[in-house]
Amino acid sequence: MSTPDTISQAESPETASKRVIIRTVGMKKIYHRGEETTYALRGVNVEIYTGEFIVVMGPSGSGKSTFFNMIGALDSPSEGRVFIDEVDVAQLTAEELAFLRCRKIGYIFQSYNLIQYMTALENVTTPMAFGGVSPDEARKRGMDLLELVGLKERWFHRPIEMSGGQQQRVAIARSLANNPGILLCDEPTANLDHHTGDEILAILQKLNKERGVTTICATHDHRMMNICDRLMWIRDGDIERIARRDEVEVEVGHIE
Amino acid sequence: MMKKIDVQNQPVLPPRRVLQIALTGVKYRLFRATVTVAVIVVAMAFLMNILTESLIKRAVADSVREQITDLHRVDRWIARLSMPQPHEDLLARLAEETPDSEALAELAARGGMSAEDIEALRPKAREALIGLGFFADLDYGRRRVLAGPDESVRIFHRLQDDGAWQQFASNLADMKTLRFPMEPEAFRAFLRGWPELNAQLEAIRGGQSEAIAALRAQLGDTPLMEALRGVDGPFGDAVRAAGFRLAPEEAESLADEVERLDQVLRIEATINNPGVRQKVAALRDVLPGDVTLPMIWALLRDRERADWFLAAMRENGLETGGLTAERLEDLARQRAHTRLLQVAERQTLETGGGLLGIGKRMTWLALVSMLVCAVGIANAMLMSVTERFREIATLKCLGALDAFIMSMFLIEACLLGLVGGIGGALAGFLLAGGRMALMFRALLGQAFPWGDVAAAAGISVVLGMVLAAVSAVYPSLRAARLAPMEAMRIE
Numbered sequence: 001m002s003t004p005d006t007i008s009q010a011e012s013p014e015t016a017s018k019r020v021i022i023r024t025v026g027m028k029k030i031y032h033r034g035e036e037t038t039y040a041l042r043g044v045n046v047e048i049y050t051g052e053f054i055v056v057m058g059p060s061g062s063g064k065s066t067f068f069n070m071i072g073a074l075d076s077p078s079e080g081r082v083f084i085d086e087v088d089v090a091q092l093t094a095e096e097l098a099f100l101r102c103r104k105i106g107y108i109f110q111s112y113n114l115i116q117y118m119t120a121l122e123n124v125t126t127p128m129a130f131g132g133v134s135p136d137e138a139r140k141r142g143m144d145l146l147e148l149v150g151l152k153e154r155w156f157h158r159p160i161e162m163s164g165g166q167q168q169r170v171a172i173a174r175s176l177a178n179n180p181g182i183l184l185c186d187e188p189t190a191n192l193d194h195h196t197g198d199e200i201l202a203i204l205q206k207l208n209k210e211r212g213v214t215t216i217c218a219t220h221d222h223r224m225m226n227i228c229d230r231l232m233w234i235r236d237g238d239i240e241r242i243a244r245r246d247e248v249e250v251e252v253g254h255i256e
Numbered sequence: 257m258m259k260k261i262d263v264q265n266q267p268v269l270p271p272r273r274v275l276q277i278a279l280t281g282v283k284y285r286l287f288r289a290t291v292t293v294a295v296i297v298v299a300m301a302f303l304m305n306i307l308t309e310s311l312i313k314r315a316v317a318d319s320v321r322e323q324i325t326d327l328h329r330v331d332r333w334i335a336r337l338s339m340p341q342p343h344e345d346l347l348a349r350l351a352e353e354t355p356d357s358e359a360l361a362e363l364a365a366r367g368g369m370s371a372e373d374i375e376a377l378r379p380k381a382r383e384a385l386i387g388l389g390f391f392a393d394l395d396y397g398r399r400r401v402l403a404g405p406d407e408s409v410r411i412f413h414r415l416q417d418d419g420a421w422q423q424f425a426s427n428l429a430d431m432k433t434l435r436f437p438m439e440p441e442a443f444r445a446f447l448r449g450w451p452e453l454n455a456q457l458e459a460i461r462g463g464q465s466e467a468i469a470a471l472r473a474q475l476g477d478t479p480l481m482e483a484l485r486g487v488d489g490p491f492g493d494a495v496r497a498a499g500f501r502l503a504p505e506e507a508e509s510l511a512d513e514v515e516r517l518d519q520v521l522r523i524e525a526t527i528n529n530p531g532v533r534q535k536v537a538a539l540r541d542v543l544p545g546d547v548t549l550p551m552i553w554a555l556l557r558d559r560e561r562a563d564w565f566l567a568a569m570r571e572n573g574l575e576t577g578g579l580t581a582e583r584l585e586d587l588a589r590q591r592a593h594t595r596l597l598q599v600a601e602r603q604t605l606e607t608g609g610g611l612l613g614i615g616k617r618m619t620w621l622a623l624v625s626m627l628v629c630a631v632g633i634a635n636a637m638l639m640s641v642t643e644r645f646r647e648i649a650t651l652k653c654l655g656a657l658d659a660f661i662m663s664m665f666l667i668e669a670c671l672l673g674l675v676g677g678i679g680g681a682l683a684g685f686l687l688a689g690g691r692m693a694l695m696f697r698a699l700l701g702q703a704f705p706w707g708d709v710a711a712a713a714g715i716s717v718v719l720g721m722v723l724a725a726v727s728a729v730y731p732s733l734r735a736a737r738l739a740p741m742e743a744m745r746i747e
Binding site: 127 | 647
């Protein structure tokens with residue numbers, strides 16, 4: 001079963017005029033283990049527009065992580081195509097993929113994934129170094145980004161000296177190092193307490209509105225639904241439903 | 257719909273930055289790094305130890321060769337003037353002496369041969385030496401099979417018989433790992449010429465026997481040792497008259513040496529004199545029965561004591577002609593030196609063979625130790641890769657190329673290898689140097705092979721780095737191939 005044509009992409013008048021930044025066409029992921037064949041994704045058709053804030057939800061084993069890997073240029077589909085900024089990801093060489101990940105996509109992970117032996121500033125400037133930015137320019141930009149997330153005074157601290165929320169903020173600053181067009185967030189608030197999670201969400205929302213960075217979040221956190229533009233449910237390797245936030249809230253009281 | 261990415265390929269990070277990242281990585285995992293370095297240090301120390309030891313032994317052997325030869329001068333002459341040279345010695349002389357040398361001329365005279373005859377013998381002698389060397393190097397089992405109970409030139413006699421030769425040839429063919437240094441046919445040809453060569457050797461020996469007999473007739477009852485005391489005088493002339501080659505300097509050294517031996521024997525004989533013994537015991541505060549030769553020699557190293565000893569000898573009616581306190585002191589000191597030379601001679605006997613004179617067995621051990629070291633390093637690095645998979649995957653998400661990841665690990669390995677190599681070279685040098693200093697003492701000071709040892713140290717350091725780098729290749733590849741999606745763990 002693939003994305004039925006009856007499922008609308010939940011377009012609105014605004015989105016209709018925007019560019020598609022990520023497009024998947026008949027994306028499938030099939031695992032062969034001996035005789036068994038497992039379909040992690042069964043033909044997904046999705047269009048994501050620039051500047052959108054999209055939340056992806058789904059139970060464990062639904063193919064949510066596989067979907068994320070595909071659109072984040074971390075994995076390639078068995079069948080079908082993924083276009084990031086109109087470029088077919090499967091056709092790229094290793095160097096081109098590295099370029100993509102470095103400059104076009106920023107990643108935020110559930111467990112922050114900071115390099116433990118680097119300071120906050122070094123963590124933030126590492127993608128810049130990979131992007132060929134000069135050390136002085138990198139340092140300046142790094143400090144600006146740290147200021148953006150409110151950690152300028154802690155630039156020389158190592159991850160082990162910071163709380164979870166602070167680490168995640170450094171991770172956010174790092175993800176913006178090369179001004180990417182896409183931000184991929186994997187459960188950013190899952191390891192954080194309620195209050196800190198609020199702060200992170202506020203930052204993400206601010207970035208999305210002010211910088212126009214397309215933000216795609218996988219989450220179970222209901223608070224995120226308040227700040228997103230569209231919601232996507234995945235179940236059993238299919239997109240179950242895509243809805244705009246206002247469509248969803250119309251169902252008063254609970255979310256389906 | 258497909259747009260080509262305008263990608264300028266990811267620029268390679270400047271080496272300084274890569275080095276910095278690798279260094280910080282090592283600092284962070286200091287304990288693991290220390291263990292790896294320790295492994296390299298042990299392996300390189302072992303290598304450096306055996307290299308240094310062998311180099312020092314070789315240097316010492318070279319520097320004292322002449323002195324050791326001098327040590328045996330008297331023994332050599334006594335042998336020479338008592339019996340004809342054995343076949344092996346003659347063959348060695350024939351093969352190794354330069355043409356027209358006096359030694360060859362002497363041999364020619366003995367055998368009643370001309371210079372050309374002797375010249376003709378030399379290639380045959382060389383072949384003989386090759387054959388002899390082969391049999392001498394065989395282990396006992398193989399030698400029994402190939403040559404029976406015989407040794408040396410008797411083997412040549414044995415193989416004269418056709419049946420024996422067939423047996424030998426077939427046995428040799430069976431031993432596939434053994435290589436005879438000559439073509440079998442060439443050896444056969446040599447064997448056929450052996451009887452003639454043997455006859456000529458016998459002729460020379462016969463001449464030598466005659467000369468010895470003539471000399472003996474002149475000596476009468478006088479023991480040879482005593483006669484040699486006058487070898488720088490009339491006896492020397494007699495020796496020359498008998499056809500022996502005796503240079504004046506040689507004669508003088510020989511006479512000196514004989515006198516020295518004589519005096520040493522006289523001094524050592526005093527231990528049998530109860531009076532002297534008692535006096536020494538009283539001086540040293542021991543029982544007379546505990547007085548030993550080393551004790552007496554130690555005593556004589558001091559001038560005043562030497563004087564005292566001479567007086568003691570005279571008191572007890574012992575002959576002290578020709579002995580002065582100064583002489584005693586000299587003799588005592590020489591004796592210490594002689595003992596060092598004897599130690600050196602014993603210890604440097606087995607140098608040679610294998611790599612850089614290390615010996616085959618040692619070379620094997622060194623190779624095995626380096627293999628173990630390599631496995632240890634590879635293991636440590638693989639552990640490191642496994643621990644850091646998240647870090648590596650994250651770096652790839654940030655845009656690191658595979659080559660970068662690989663270079664990170666390789667640089668770390670090279671760094672560890674460098675430090676380990678230096679540490680190992682130092683440790684090995686100290687170990688070997690210390691042992692050799694204890695063994696050779698004063699002899700080492702004049703002969704220390706600084707240049708060679710420095711080269712060996714350089715080899716150890718470079719080898720340590722290379723070893724570490726090679727061991728790290730597989731783990732680095734594993735790290736580089738890691739998929740970046742490992743960093744994503746969406747539940």
